[in-house]
Amino acid sequence: MLLLVDLDGVVYRGTEPIPGIADLLTRRSAAGDDVVYVTNNSMWYRADYVDRLRSMGAPVSADRVVSSPRATALYLREIDPGLERVLALGGPGLGRELADVGFQVVMAGAAAELVVRDGMDRFEASGRPGAVVVGLDPELSWERLAVAATSIRAGARFIATNRDPIYPTERGLMPGSGAVVAAVEAASGVTPVSIGKPAPLLLVEAARVAGVDPRDAVMIGDGILTDLQAARAVGARCVLMLTGVSSRADVEALQGPNAPDAIAADAAELEAALARLSAG
Numbered sequence: 068m069l070l071l072v073d074l075d076g077v078v079y080r081g082t083e084p085i086p087g088i089a090d091l092l093t094r095r096s097a098a099g100d101d102v103v104y105v106t107n108n109s110m111w112y113r114a115d116y117v118d119r120l121r122s123m124g125a126p127v128s129a130d131r132v133v134s135s136p137r138a139t140a141l142y143l144r145e146i147d148p149g150l151e152r153v154l155a156l157g158g159p160g161l162g163r164e165l166a167d168v169g170f171q172v173v174m175a176g177a178a179a180e181l182v183v184r185d186g187m188d189r190f191e192a193s194g195r196p197g198a199v200v201v202g203l204d205p206e207l208s209w210e211r212l213a214v215a216a217t218s219i220r221a222g223a224r225f226i227a228t229n230r231d232p233i234y235p236t237e238r239g240l241m242p243g244s245g246a247v248v249a250a251v252e253a254a255s256g257v258t259p260v261s262i263g264k265p266a267p268l269l270l271v272e273a274a275r276v277a278g279v280d281p282r283d284a285v286m287i288g289d290g291i292l293t294d295l296q297a298a299r300a301v302g303a304r305c306v307l308m309l310t311g312v313s314s315r316a317d318v319e320a321l322q323g324p325n326a327p328d329a330i331a332a333d334a335a336e337l338e339a340a341l342a343r344l345s346a347g
């Protein structure tokens with residue numbers, strides 16, 4: 068069985084592992100399940116997750132981490148094999164993921180300096196990007212926004228890693244990728260293709276990595292509006308965990324076709340749910 072496993076709120080919460088989950092995933096993997104981690108977070112590179120998940124004892128390799136930047140890179144490669152130059156407005160992980168699949172990546176920060184110094188002509192003369200990819204950019208500035216929007220107006224595809232408006236941190240709720248995407252959308256007048264959950268493409272790319280039809284996968288997540296919606300969008304089953312953002316009351320209020328296939332409050336309940344789903 069292919070398990071598409073969300074990270075924050077399922078495997079860990081912030082820096083704290085959720086008890087028993089890494090061990091359970093190790094047992095499922097040893098018994099033949101394929102475990103692929105899926106996350107909307109657009110900031111980090113796959114190796115960052117591999118180190119973190121290994122330190123928690125979870126089964127992982129770099130090709131089994133499909134973050135929204137990784138899925139975006141795989142998606143762009145697939146739909147536009149001739150695409151060479153991509154402008155990235157986002158964190159360090161986004162540029163690395165795009166470069167890994169062979170794109171020539173221009174970070175909006177570097178391009179923005181050219182705009183300020185020499186005007187847009189200079190930037191465009193150095194090669195127009197065929198696509199603009201936008202995620203969470205913690206150093207967002209008016210100049211970066213201008214470079215992204217101008218490139219889109221000049222005809223580049225506009226792809227968003229995800230549209231989560233809010234990013235939860237230890238310091239509280241901070242602006243997420245969706246806030247940056249909304250600014251570029253407003254400035255360019257173009258609505259992007261969005262890869263992350265609740266849209267289906269993140270799970271489609273994750274299932275493709277495993278060579279499995281997404282309809283045969285089980286999504287394990289904690290978000291009703293993200294994980295459950297995305298699972299429904301690709302026809303996958305879904306176990307909703309109560310270890311993250313959703314409360315039991317929220318989840319039990321979902322009735323009929325809107326309800327998840329199972330609810331799990333902890334690793335033991337998840338184990339029982341997966342045993343049931345693999346038998347059925």
Ligand SMILES: [Mg+2]
Binds near residue numbers: 073074076288290311
């Ligand atoms: Mg989550």
